[in-house]
Amino acid sequence: MGSTAKAVVTGFICRLCSEQKKSVIHLYTEKAKKLELLKKIKLLPISVDKFDNLPKTICNQCLHRLEAQYDLLEKIRRSNTIHHSHRIYHSNGRCPAECLLAWFR
Template identity: 70%
Template sequence: MGSTAKAIVTGFICRLCSEQKKVVIHLYTERARRLDLLKKIKLVPVTLKKYDNLPKTICEQCVKRLEDQYNLLQKIKKSHVIHTRHRMHHSNGRCPVECPLHGLGDPTWPEVTLDEATDSAN
């Protein structure tokens, strides 16, 4: 019998942090699709090709970090759209009721999606 100190730990390499982990999410599975991992990973300077010889797995810590980064970016882009709309409503110096910042969180104001925020920022 060998020593446990010399045992090789098996697992998977995370594509983002390059650490070996026992629990990972494969990028081309149903779970990854539900989490929109391929879309969210485009936020980082990593080029993914389905058939390259690089790891196709991401550890749970990196998934969490990616999710946090995605949510922050979504909030920033949404805020940018709201501020842009706010300036449009202030041509006469007053803040009308339909202004997105009039009474912050007005439920009648349409939700801004990340795609809409990206389109309006360009």
């Protein structure tokens, strides 16, 4: 694979885990756009800039972890919306039987 310096230039270093990998996805490709990688990475406590001198690739293992994290965050957001709506619509404390959150009683 060569040196680490060469790997950064040729795209073998993962931006997220900093490990050298044979298979990576470049953050500014059509595939990355379809996967919304930059949107998902923005949820992490890092900043990615197209013109910085850091790697612009992520490995498949980090991709799967990023996807899982994003899916969890989306599930939490949807759940929070449901709970918020539940609180507004059933503020009297009585849930109708058809309420999805009736089990909270």
